[in-house]
Amino acid sequence: MRRIAVGFLLSCSTLVACAQLGALFGAKPQPQAETPEPAAARERAAGAQRQHEVQRQQEAAAEAERREQALLAELDAARGEVSAGTGDRQAAAIAFTDKVRALEGSQAAASGKVDMAVLSREAAGYLDAAMQQAPSFELLRALDSLSGPEADAAFVAACPKLRAKVPAEAVIGFTGDCLKRAGGDAARLKWPGVQKDLVAHRKHEEAELRRAREEEARRAQEEAARAKEEAAMAARGESYVAASVFAAGRCNFGDCAKDGWTVSTPDGDVRVRCNFGNCLKEGWVADFPGGKSARTTCSFGDCFKDGWRTELPDGQSASTRCSFNNCPKDGWSTDIPGLGTATTRCNFQDCLKDGWTTDLPRGGQVRCRCNFQDCLSNGASCD
Incomplete structure (x- = not known):
């Protein structure tokens, strides 16, 4: 009976050892589940990255807000200088106009914090007042940078004041600019010899249109000739291949x-x-x-x-x-x-x-x- 028990115990021990060896050398390793520590570390890193991005966006927005506030402050300062009328009126009006143009496309304009149409009217008024006092091409260029009916009216009103100062070679372009700001209404242009200027401008426009059409026709002819030559070359090329390439x-x-x-x-x-x-x-x-x-x-x-x-x-x-x-x-x-x-x-x-x-x-x-x-x-x- 004792020998049977000992034999049974040895058999059990052998089975256990075999099982352990099988686990070491023959068993397929099972994929281990990810421990919580690396997953938590990755989540913390992702959270830190998100927080960094949010902070960056907030800083960028704050910087844009600071720039706009500074620009609005400069606009108010320029307005005050124009209203005071103590300095160079032309320079002050042009400076105010530059500040208005700097606000175009800004967040303040997009959000409605400032009304660009109102600011454009205000700038046109300052430029018009300065033009009444001392007409100049600098003021006219500033007016040309503005849009809206008030800027158009101020530009047209300035044309008679400056016509006499326009060099002969620039008269046609000057007349065209004035006519454009008048909405094409030649009756709104009033200065000595305006009809002669308008005739010269019309002839210039007709000549330019004629030249443009001739140039377009020339390009079309060249393109057609090029296409014909390419087609002929392609056809000739196929023939040349047939003749010179064996089989x-x-x-x-x-x-x-x-x-x-x-x-x-x-x-x-x-x-x-x-x-x-x-x-x-x-x-x-x-x-x-x-x-x-x-x-x-x-x-x-x-x-x-x-x-x-x-x-x-x-x-x-x-x-x-x-x-x-x-x-x-x-x-x-x-x-x-x-x-x-x-x-x-x-x-x-x-x-x-x-x-x-x-x-x-x-x-x-x-x-x-x-x-x-x-x-x-x-x-x-x-x-």
Whole structure:
């Protein structure tokens, strides 16, 4: 009985030990819940950040309020100086106007704390009074910075006082400014010779309108000519690609190297025929819609080793280089005047077995596949 009990205890001990070892080496670790301390720390940091942002906004608002209060105080001081009439009346009126303009777009104006229309009327009154005493272009410029009927009326009233001081070259502009502030009503402009000034202004405006229309027509003609030239260049470019890039379109009779290829363009089909039935040694001729043609010759009688050169109808030429002097393996690049470069890559580094892909200068692409994996014997099909 005692041996059974001891055996039972040993078995239990073994089971417990195995369970502990399993927990150490075989059991999958369970994700532990986040302790409260890091979460609380993060919350405190976020709260501090929010508090800092609120404080920053409050400080910015307080600073803006201080600036506005200072500006309002300066406005009151300027008003007092104008009302006292003891100093330079013109300078005081202009200073008050500057303070009014400084309040435009402010929080005080937006909230209705100050009425900008009322302030503009007040400033126009000060400027008008100063203008009555001593007319000047400085006062007129200050009036021009204000809006509203009172400012318009004061500006128009100042025009006769200043007309005699206007230089001859500035009369037309001066008359136009006065007419604008009069709402286009020429009858409100009254000074000696005003009709002559108005006629000169009208002729100037008509001439400016005529020049503007002529300039617009000229730009339209230039744009139309540019668009036409670009369209012609694009069409010519497609023809040049067809002529100078080997197998740039669908193969004739399924064999580009022997029978050439055909490319459709906006002007019609460009048909390429191989010289003596062998494009890769003898070159080819491309016939364009309209009767012109381009001729390609293989460099040193071997296009796929030394490249080729295409003489285009406009006297320019496109040149092709074999990459690493091995077109069938490494592909080739064709430089086309006015368009850029067409780049050809051999599929699996074997153009004559697996075909090639050509990236055209304007973004198009031509893919060629060797018929029955033998381009030289069976030709290529391109699309």
